[in-house]
């Protein structure tokens with residue numbers, strides 16, 4: 001493990017080539033990729049709070065690439081390959097742990113769609129296996145495969161290369177390396193408006209720490225994207241929802257893989273320290289309060305206890321929420337906004353942590369060249385007009 | 401859990417309700433005249449403010465009626481709930 005040298009706290013200059021709004025995983029990975037791959041180092045990341053204190057600090061860190069559709073498989077698989085080389089690339093131990101991800105199937109419909117996904121994954125070069133209930137029990141002995149459960153385990157898909165990583169370390173590593181390459185990271189500067197030039201061109205941002213000009217402005221603000229877009233009169237197909245997660249007290253190692261269930265809606269892994277990390281589905285309503293309703297936690301725990309009887313003894317340590325930006329087709333939007341000078345990276349919703357390396361890679365290329373990277377070409381804002389949606393609702397197992 | 405005042409049944413627990421997204425989006429008067437961009441706007445584009453938001457709720461495990469609400473998305477606090485045929489107070 002290399003010693004980590006952290007980023008410089010920069011004073012904002014008046015002008016940059018690229019201004020990135022949002023210092024979460026995506027903004028930082030984009031800044032790093034602009035500097036590293038495209039030689040664009042005159043970059044400023046503007047963050048309203050502290051670095052990576054948004055969804056980046058709140059997610060349950062599940063990484064996998066077994067999405068159904070080709071467009072999704074391409075970008076998430078590229079991301080997984082980048083994860084596999086990330087510690088070498090950044091020279092930091094980000095605790096990437098490919099421990100295997102199980103997606104359980106609980107009824108005949110789920111069995112069929114899971115098998116279909118396994119085949120689709122294999123055709124797209126994504127590792128995927130179908131496990132019978134007995135295989136599931138062999139892979140993860142803790143799971144209750146009794147047929148008498150209300151939602152019995154009828155099988156599961158397994159992606160062995162999937163797993164988890166330490167979210168904070170990922171953000172800090174990108175920030176550190178980007179900063180070394182010359183990127184300015186400015187925390188506690190909230191973007192409150194956009195500077196407009198001839199023809200409405202976006203030429204920079206107004207922030208709580210003054211105006212910052214940028215030839216290109218790139219949003220990476222996750223759940224807050226609609227608020228920012230509204231400042232330039234842009235309406236997006238996004239809704240911001242609370243998404244909650246929780247951890248238990250610390251326990252001995254009992255679970256060495258990631259288990260996800262769409263039907264009963266819980267996903268769980270055990271952190272190295274020993275907490276059981278669990279997440280649920282979104283709260284149905286729109287919300288910016290970074291908290292949700294307790295019945296969502298209650299339902300998720302009921303599901304977890306049915307699948308893992310031993311969890312009934314676990315003590316809940318804390319719960320929290322993030323603000324996730326969800327698209328109607330549960331796929332992201334990456335590319336040009338339709339307004340000169342302004343780029344969008346949003347709509348990653350409940351599942352963008354795993355995409356961090358590839359989102360940074362592809363967004364940086366799009367910003368640097370002005371042309372969409374092939375990986376994100378299908379994820380344009382235009383798809384809502386052409387109708388070429390990429391429907392990953394349900395198709396991609398649980399959406400995290 | 402939110403306590404939601406159904407205009408017909410009074411205050412009830414959130415678990416009795418289903419969320420219906422942004423309110424007051426009327427079906428296009430002349431669908432044949434819509435361009436692809438107009439359709440995208442009607443089908444997919446939505447307001448997503450931080451602050452007061454007019455939205456629809458469905459009392460699915462109660463009177464099974466739809467109604468509208470104004471709710472502050474920054475606090476989740478309901479400002480008002482009102483019947484479909486009413487204006488918010």
Ligand SMILES: Cc1cc2nc3c(=O)[nH]c(=O)nc-3n(C[C@H](O)[C@H](O)[C@H](O)COP(=O)(O)OP(=O)(O)OC[C@H]3O[C@@H](n4cnc5c(N)ncnc54)[C@H](O)[C@@H]3O)c2cc1C
Nearest residue numbers: 022024025026048054055056060062191322351352353354
């Ligand atoms: C509870 C939970 C569990 C999740 N689990 C998973 C999972 O298991 N696997 C997975 O792949 N994904 C998961 N996700 C989703 C994932 O966290 C997000 O998709 C991803 O983090 C979004 O990209 P980001 O890191 O850049 O976002 P963020 O970290 O939210 O970054 C956006 C940044 O923009 C800043 N910002 C916003 N507005 C402004 C402004 N006006 N001015 C300046 N800065 C601004 C914010 O402060 C924030 O730091 C989960 C999310 C949550 C909430």
Ligand SMILES: [Zn+2]
Nearest residue numbers: 406409459463
């Ligand atoms: Zn009612």
